[in-house]
Amino acid sequence: MSDPAGHYGDTLPPPGCPAHAQGAGPRRMYGPEADVPYALYETLRKEHGQVAPVLLPGDVRAWFVLGHRENLEVMRTPSLWSCDSRIWNIRLSADSPLLPVTAWQPLLVFADGEEHARLRSAVTDSLARFNRHGVRRYVVRYTDQLVDEFAKAGRADLVADFAQKLPILVLARQFGVPEEDALPLGAAVRDMVKGTETALQSNQYVLTVMSDLVKRRKEKPADDFASWLLAHESALTDEEVMEHLRHAIVAAHENTTNLVANTLRMLLTDRRFRANLSGGTMTLPDALDQVMWDAPPLAMGAARWARRDTRLGEQEIKAGDLVMLGLAAGNVDPEIRPDLGAPVHGNRSHLAFSSGPHECPGQDIGRAIADTGIDTLMARLPDLQLAVSEADLSVTQSLVSSRLNNLPAKFTPRAVGRKGEGAAPAPALGRAQPLPATAPAAPVPPQAPAPAPRRSWWRTLLGRG
Template sequence: MYEKLRRENGQVAPVLLPGDVPAWFVLGHRENLEVMRTPSLWSCDSRIWNVQLSADSPLLPITAWQPLLVFADGEEHARLRAAVTDSLARFNRHGVRRYVVRYTNQLVDSFASVGRVDLVADFAEKLPILVLARQFGALDEDALPLGAAVRDMVKGTETALQSNQYVVSVMSELVKRKKDKPGDDFASWLLSHESELTDDEVMEHLRHAIVAAHENTTNLVANTLKMLLTDRRFRASLSGGSMTLPDALDQVMWDAPPLAVGACRWARRDTRLGDQEIRAGDMVMLGLAAGNVDPQIRPELSTPVHGNRSHLAFSGGPHECPGQDIGRAIADTGIDTLLARLPDIQLDGSSGELQVTSSLVSSRLNSLPSRFTPRSTVRKDTVAAAAAANGAQPLPAAAPAPAAGSDAVAPHARTAKASWWSGLFGRRRR
């Protein structure tokens, strides 16, 4: 599709979104960076859009203005981003990696004796939220239910609205708890930051951060494991030492970025982008995956680009992803620990059977069935004793997303439309 659009329109293409809403899709690597790096011309504030959406438009979740740094410009963006980046900078990176190793080992222990595992459902979807929930200050028992709710919400299922309400309720309770008893965690740091965020602003940024971090890190882990299990040359380069795991992550972020389309921008005034005349108030969509395969910078897609971090996976400019190093640390350390524990793991089936759910902004691997030589595990009481000695907690039990009508609903979330998510999602095979 990207090749067809590029042939017909150049590096910027006119497109129609659900509801026949007009927009511009940025295909070029340089053009994407031009938009990202020029906030004086390209605004993040959707309130200047020259289009009025219907109340049930599926575009509302990604375009409706919210009091978040992703929709802010200028001084307001600087205030909100300072709170987020300063708080993220306080994370103990070595501590994060220790927790990644600890939770990876616990997850592997849960299926090591079976010899089979779905690396998406049983690993990629669980590891990030276990680490992130602890760093955010959430309760251990909230971790896996929170991760399940985030994935359900982003997948656009029939219970997506209830899942969003559950996430809001957990983050709201987290803010209340940390105001009363601050700790060494992301929520407490946001609350105490000199930017003086309101409680609602803290809650909204916690919700946005947990959704973005969990979804993108899950996709990064899943896509990297998929490439390892389906591309023999890729795995041979890694196992042979010609490519490190951090290099491998960069290759994946070029070829299968966790987010295919970045946050939208709106033109502040009439301008020209690529070969197109853009009107004031027009919306442009940042094609991260499209820019990564731009033939002007990658004439031969088969040429390895591992170690090259000029990909667009983390966006760029003043809105570049502030937590990218944490996501990389979870993926890098988690996959490395997994492969050390299960060095002979391989795909259980053919790559042609793998299903991917596509949406307007991302492609999500549904499952990655794998097999390996079963490993005997130590007795559960020994595991529990070792975990307690190291301050680790047992894996919390997973819980389904809250059912419709759940009492754990933030009042303002009740006005959301479940149909916002419909129409964005479809299934395809790879």
């Protein structure tokens, strides 16, 4: 294969080695084939086994891990698989679309050993200070506000009107971002992740918001994630704090948005799924686990690079080779899930949050937002139904995720206020406005009171409780 940039290393074994034993070369992980990812996973598995040679955008050669066990092997063996992209045996061109996810940055996701331990301790210790009950109170508060925005209409797009808004409203409060800046920040994050023509502008906006947050919290610390990172004994630099805030808000918002959207989609389109919930044979946390097996928020995990020549699956991997972790592919590995139709309630051995030293440190917060948010939404709107044919739902596939773009729903119109029982209208949140040049500072809103107990929404569906 030609090398227009002249920078491709010898990242695939020559013809005759195991990767080419069946006469199949590397397949592209972008373009038409990648638009049907699970079919591509099956094809790759048949042609190459649990580890396959692939071509990334720009025809950059890499390895893609399809096996559940092989994914765990890479994740749990940092002595052999590095997160530091500076050891890559390929140099990308300056305009490569892979740069945002592979270029080394001063982040724990690109760190190994002692440096990773230093950075991760600051993040995990700071996340551990989150008040979990307080997080759930804010989820209920913002869910009620969002429902009040569309309750009277009897219709809503649960992606644009709910899944894309709830996580950033809750996360912004915990990070220290003013409430009025939350939705513009969320819109910028989504635009950046989509890779649109304005993605660079959106990335700069996110950087500006986080830089301003660091400056404010250095002058006036508060009870939030930014302040805790700045004060941590790991002595992160201002740049490290800003970069970790940016990375955390992007990862948390994107993953939690996809988790909420995918769970609601399954709830509204899969009768068995909703029946199991309403019948009491599945709890909502169980349902989230099922979704994280079948439709994980991220299809692909952070990359790894081989420290030395080694063997993975049936493939010979060279030192410096790029290895992509197939989270969604590993979750449907027939060696561990021979019957994909069988429920996996309560089984959390999925790969959605990775594993090993780089396992997602904030996974319980994302689960809490999704769990409480969906529960509150369904308690308010127990007769929620899909308003269009399932074929009318739009999904955008990318290298790292499968993003649901719309989820039109209908329900019985209700008065504004909690359960329509005369509560005062919440402040209007509305749709995010065009991105401002800078993020204005504003006082952090006071903590909302705990909501009154309510009956389970799946019991409401059946007229129980």
